[in-house]
Amino acid sequence: MVDHYGQPWFTKSMKKSDFEKQKNASLSHQLIKAGRLINKRGLAAAQKSFHLPELKQSHLDLFPYIDFAGTGISEIAKRKGVSKQSVSKLVKEMVHMKILFLKVDPEDNRSKRVFFKTSGSFAIQKGLKDLMSFDCLLKAHFGEKSYTSVLKKVSDIVDIFQAENQN
């Protein structure tokens, strides 16, 4: 029995020597751990590749909510479940870092659509390579077939959760 945070739970009868055995016994726990480590690595890689020491997790957290086709600030805020004011600040910083750019919506002059900046001085291609490198490493370790199988299973887990969170 292991909790979700890295340390085995225990009962009074549980001996200390059971620790190591149980350490890796929980998939939930290992998934949390893997996620954190990858996240940490991803942030470090992004900072290094883009030469943007100011890039923070909070900025990266915005990525999933920005569409290829451009997204309004209010829309991003709604999707993320936070106020548009806080999104506005983060976006401003990312525009400054040349990760994003803004363009007034011709359909609605109030709305500024947010876009990824894919050219210019912000060399997204180089950063991309680094960000991808861990997946390559995993593929090399597991082999293409095994990689795909684990991916499928982890994806199922994500689906289970997302279904569960619908309520």
Add this chain to the structure above:
Amino acid sequence: MVDHYGQPWFTKSMKKSDFEKQKNASLSHQLIKAGRLINKRGLAAAQKSFHLPELKQSHLDLFPYIDFAGTGISEIAKRKGVSKQSVSKLVKEMVHMKILFLKVDPEDNRSKRVFFKTSGSFAIQKGLKDLMSFDCLLKAHFGEKSYTSVLKKVSDIVDIFQAENQN
């Protein structure tokens, strides 16, 4: 090509219609996502089970650094890489919530060892059941054999990272 944060990277030539296909293509990305979802669920379960709405992530984050045999505050701080003052505050709160208790080290009267409270009004057994439930769910979904295989692979991934982070 997918980034680590949920949104596909793209190049100018990449069409919008490629999005869905790539959405689940990165194991790194899925692991991050799974980790976050499990984490969220674990916190919610812990709060509910223990009737401790004040329980925060920061408290749970301390768990991995507390030994069964008791651990000193300074040791926890060193392991976690933060100041002992901040650990001290968190531990105090957790003692108040009856999750932990303190005992002066008979070997060293300066040192207070931190222990998990496994009996008394803090019904760890009930909480444990809830915290474990997702692993049961996963086992039911995958079957024991498949669960073990995925666990092994995710554990390997964790090991790869931890080895990498040694430097």
Add this chain to the structure above:
DNA sequence: ATAGTGATCAACCATGGTTTACTAAAAACA
């Protein structure tokens, strides 16, 4: 006209850290 919406600014707040200063006990050492 008037109500609603998109964006932004400023003021404020909770969180989880830090540094600085302190007490008390242990360890090192002359």
Add this chain to the structure above:
DNA sequence: TGTTTTTAGTAAACCATGGTTGATCACTAT
């Protein structure tokens, strides 16, 4: 031995972060 230095823990002040609310402005929709 007695003194000095290190270590464990705490408390208080402070700080960066990432949020919030409230106000305002410009534009859109009714």
